[in-house]
Amino acid sequence: MRQAHHPELGEITLTDVMAALGDPIRVGLVRVLADGRERGWGELLAPVAKSTLSHHLRVLRDAGLTRTRQEGTRCFVVLRREDLRTRFPGLLDAVLAAAETDDVGRQVGLKAAPHAAA
Incomplete structure (x- = not known):
């Protein structure tokens, strides 16, 4: 399997970041990932295929x-919270605050963990 390309810090552009954040599902994914934890793709719950x-x-x-x-x-x-803070100070926090206020991306979440047997 091929390795995914990740832009270096200097390659991250404001227009690319803003375009990526132009979709409510992607904003919701960012909100879920904002806790800083690495998540398996299978943990993510969104109303899409x-x-x-x-x-x-x-x-x-x-x-x-x-x-x-x-x-x-x-x-x-x-x-990439720290990279984004370095490249665009305050942008991510402003986006997350606005998304919370306007409830953008609320339909995205995490799958419930299976309950342990008693």
Whole structure:
């Protein structure tokens, strides 16, 4: 399997980041990932087909918002919070605050963890 391309810090452009954030599903994914934890793609819950979710995750990665790691057949994604803060100070915090206020991306979340047997 080929390795995903991640833009270097200096290659991340404001227009690419803003274009990637122009979709409510992608804003929702950023909101979910804003806790700083790496998430398996299978943990993410969105009202779209798996292929469409994969497309949204690729758009975020290509814009420099996320980093994807593959481990065997599983893929994991994490928000590049520090890189974004370095490149565009305050932008991510402003986007997250506005998304929270306007409830953008609320339809995206995490799948419930299976309950342990008692």
